[in-house]
Amino acid sequence: MSLVWLFPAGLAALAALLLPVLIHLARRDEQRLIDFAALRWLSARPRPRRRIRFDDWPLLLVRLLLLALLAVLLARPALQGVEDDAPRVAVAPGVDIAAARGATGSGDARWLWLAPGFPAVDAGAAPPHMQPLASLLRELDATLPAGAPLTVVVPSVLDGLDAQLPRLSRAVRWQVVAAAPPAAAATAAPPPRLHIRHDPAGATALPWLRAVGQAWNAATPADIGGDEQPFADDAGVRVWLSARPVPPAVQAWARAGGRLLVDARTPLPADTQRLPVWHDDSGAPVIEQVAGGGGGWLRWAAPLQPATLPVLLDAGFPQHLRDVLQAPPAPTRALAAAMAPGRGAAAWPQPGYEPVPWLAAGIALLFLLERWLASARRRRGRP
Template identity: 65%
Template sequence: MSLLWLFPAGFIALAALLLPLLIHLARRSEQRIIDFAALRWLSAKPRPRRRIRFDEWPLLLLRLLLLGLLAMLLARPALTGVADTQARVAVLPSLDVAAAQAAVAATDAQWLWLAPGFPRIDKNSAPTPSQPIASLLRELDASLPADAPLTVVVPTVLDGLDAQRVQLSRSMRWQVIEQAPATNAATVPPAPRLQIRHDAVGAQGLRYLNALASAWNTAKPDTAGDDTAFTDTQALHVWLSAKPLPASVRAERRSGNTLLVDARTPVPADAQRTPLWRDAAGTLVLEQISSAQGQWLRWAAPLQASTLPVLLEADFPAQLRAIVQPPSMPRRALAAGMQPQAGAAAYPQAATELSHWLLLAIALLFLLERWLASAPRRRGQP
């Protein structure tokens, strides 16, 4: 454990120590001359004072000490390496506190909610979970002292997980309490609708896209010529034309909507081309075009079975849907298999500031100084 100063420039305030010295020199006790009749005609010859004298030494020292503590308060003293071995028990807000306390025998531990800010547990006010449990565990690990034991109480099934197990800087106890998981309906989004704009050559590929809509179990595609604007912002837009993309279509690309364009559609000169899909023979099927005009997907060949044999394969609808509508990452798992691992780098521990103790000492010294400064003997009272 060592002492450090978070703001050493605060010691400049020590220059204020001169003020009590000057005040006590200016207001030292006055010597009054009393005339005696027998000595009236003698010439007074006062002896000059050759040294500086301070009156009220206890009050002067108290004021100097008070100013010194104020300077220390400005310099913000703090202690590093303070040992804190109090156990912490973090409970997920969805759990019953009584069940958690029955499962974890830690009467002297500090009980916290595994929620933003990690508030103390109050049986009557459980916070609402608003942050993934993985990030909360990392944040809690970073905020606790390195020597503090940690126990985390979780239900049988966890939501809000990352793609990998959490890694912390400490070993911890992972207590699982049996609790029926909340029944959440499957949130698989429906397949996107198709809205197609084409020219005469592009119309030859409509039969493949109609079959694709049937395989996706969606409505028949909305088809029109390439002089008709796209109107359905929720649909998958397909541009089967040799014309450049209209300005309105390019504007939609910047907002993130998915667009499939024909192999004959001109590619911007600054475009970056990224292969996305190759068939079993290694032939390019679909590529991603990224440029200042936006981002879209482009067929590598015209929509004909002769140029794109993958159109006739049975898994073509599933593979295309996986590209235009990627499945969401699973975020639910059994808690028994998701216990955090130790081995992460330890976080630097924050210093413990002593400001509150200094404020208390300053307040007490100030009251003592006021009492001494206003004592009866200073007012000339008996």
């Protein structure tokens, strides 16, 4: 265990220790010389000695100590190496506490909810079921000391997962308790809207794309205009059916994360590479991913006509095109037995313990003692 100062400049306030000393020197009891008649005619005159003398040593010491503690509080002392290694049991919302206690048998551990803020289990009602489980596990692992054992109690089916298995800095006891899974919330995203800009040759593909828009959402028709007309809406998918180059503003929008689908006749930069992302039943490419041009460019591999793209006649064409343009959300539900956290993440440094409550209590007690000693001095008739 070591002591560190988080704000060492606060120790400069120790210079204020001179104030009580100067005040006590300036306000010490005065001594008056009284001439006695029997000694008046003596020729010898004693020379008075001048020396530094303090009155009320207890009051002076209390004031000095009070100022010293204030300076220490400003400097923010912290103790490194003071770690609470008590075992913790984190319970996922939705798990019955009685069943969790019976399954773990950790009566002397600290029980907390696997929820934002990690409230104590005995503090109140259980949090709601939907919680970002994976990120909360990583946060809890980062806040606990390296030597604190951790047990996680989860239901048999987990929600709130992300794309990867959690990796923590410690070995975790993963306890699965049978529980009814909560109702899954609807996560389907609304279908995207098509914003189409075309030249005269590209207008021949409009009937097929209008049909796709009707299949997706009949209440929201596609936004269609000539290639000289700028795109007016940043939402949805932009479709460029023109032999002209893609405007720079549209390229910048695609680099910023927008979804852009260009015609097979659209010129591409010389350094681009094309990777097929959709093949028809015969293996011919339908849509290609354009790499090197920046952003999320997609490109039709052939003109949008049944003679060159027979997949246009398939009944599943609208749904397959939507899956390419709008990837379905990643699953967030899985069996808990297969989601036990791995080990290998770096341990997070723990902050030092700041004894602020103890310093504040000491300052308050010394202030009360100083007031009591000062009032006692006045009761004795001293300034």
